[in-house]
Amino acid sequence: MSKPHAIIVGAGFTGTATAHDLALRGFDVTVIERGDICNGTSGRTHGLLHCGGRYAVKDQESAIECIDENIILRKIVPGVIEPNGGLFIALNESDLAYRDAFIAGCQACHIPLEELTPAQALRLEPNINPKLLTAFLVPDGTFDPLRLALSFAATAKKNGAKFRTYSEVKSLILDGQGGVVGVNVLERASNQTHELRGDILVNATGAWAGEIAEMAGASVPVKPSPGVMVAYDQRFVERAINRLNTPGDGDIVLPQRRMVVVGTTSFEIDDLDYVPVLEEHVKLMLERGAELIPGIRNARVRGKYMATRPLISSGSGRSAARTFKCYDHKETHNVDGLVTITGGKATTLRAMAEGTADVVCRKLGINAPCTTKDVLLLSYRQYYSLPN
């Protein structure tokens, strides 16, 4: 019997992780990506390997997903992670008022937590605001976004997946009864159009998921919500520094290489393909970042950038759910052969892939369990050396 052929559109975190999962479950996988790996939202992710603390009060489903996946990723892809932990710090009375809810939330979500005195916290991280009132040590980490996705892609490739980059899906091939049976692809390196047929199409285009779904006459409730980040040229801390309060703008500072990066904001846009970096947001990052780490004020800006979250629109902005959703469009719009996976976070990419591959297997009547929790990923560099 020949293997079922899955076509995945999009090679961000979601697409590369899904390629890895489906390849392990015995699928022939082809990933179609219009740019190079991670040119969309994923490459520009802030880079926090969430421990879940950020969501522990208001969105416990996300928080539990985060801590569980955080532990798995540390194990399966150690070559791209700085596993140094994180601090949540309180700087004023409003932050302190959040303390009890934070402790209760973390306990409810099995997020390990240790409260430190200001002196203890300053010993660990001498550059944080010395006026802090209390601090919690948590198992956050940071990761290199491109290399995280490449590690999944490399391993998928090793298991037979093919990656067709610089290839844009222009339209879908329909079977005349509303079902999707393939894609029409523009290869940008040769300016030629090809068609590719498969048994199932996985739409993993993140913030662009609505555009692909629309090509089949379906839709998804994704609300693109961009955020701005600013990188400064000094590595002030080894850990992720979070503000102990309800999630807001500019309340996380992460170390990255010889930099720190302050993020982020949340706003709404019309054109997805180019989102400007708003100067007010850059100023806000400086103000908010310097509250956590005063030295940022005297550091030089190294990069200002933005990325667009594919939020599932059940609410608005930051209150929208941060978990992911997998839509079988047979169920939503009576369109067969098409599954959309969107929402979520970098931290939960493996779980998102597992959920999607489960739906794909169920639709095709294939009985193959997920094994990605235990498979150590190849070095990201192998993505470039393995044959396609």
Added chain:
Amino acid sequence: MSEKWNITLKVSRQKEGETPHFDEYKMEVDPDEYVLDAVERVWAFMDRTVCFRHACHHSTCGACGMRVNNVEKLTCITSIRDMCQDGGTLKVEPLRNFPVISDLAVDMGSLYNRLEAVGARSVLPVPEAEIEKPASTWDPADQQYIRLADCIECGLCISACPSAATSSGYLGPAVLAGAQANGLKRNPELLQLVDAEDGVWRCHSAFECSAVCPSLVDPARRIMNLRTQVFTERFSRLFHKA
């Protein structure tokens, strides 16, 4: 309101089987935008066929290296103001010494293969990430932290290196720097690979690599240090044989 400049973005274009030529795009920019922002806007609003590599937009991934007005630059952190003037031209070309996939995108497979071959570490303990800081000066408290290496594997050094241009087999600055950081003492099996014509001896100390490196890796100095390591390792082998 931010400042506005009118510039001509001159982009090297090359599709499969074609010889390269330039396409020009007139655009209004904020001079404090980065070169990569201008290239991305060409793709978004003017010409969907332009191919280029990019991911993190803040100098951690190493994907967006290009030659800008004849100099190797990480385009995501290179402001337009630093490279041209109002009314001026910004010329962008793919990196040299790598095969072109299309337009500005190059295939960096050779670099990644060689980095694997010398076991260049992607993450390492914080103190070891510093350039040749003597171990005695490490703060023991820092030993517990792991961090991503400084080298972002962008290939700018390979593109700028005159020796890489003369021999496609040359391991190249980033790779030799990776071997140096790894250390021959710890990895004696690397001796054969680096103590070779296309290893440390191909380098003619042009120092172009260190001049263009956006990440303070200082490959030139690391190559000089690796040569010293080679002599030490050769010497210790003689000694052990005797």
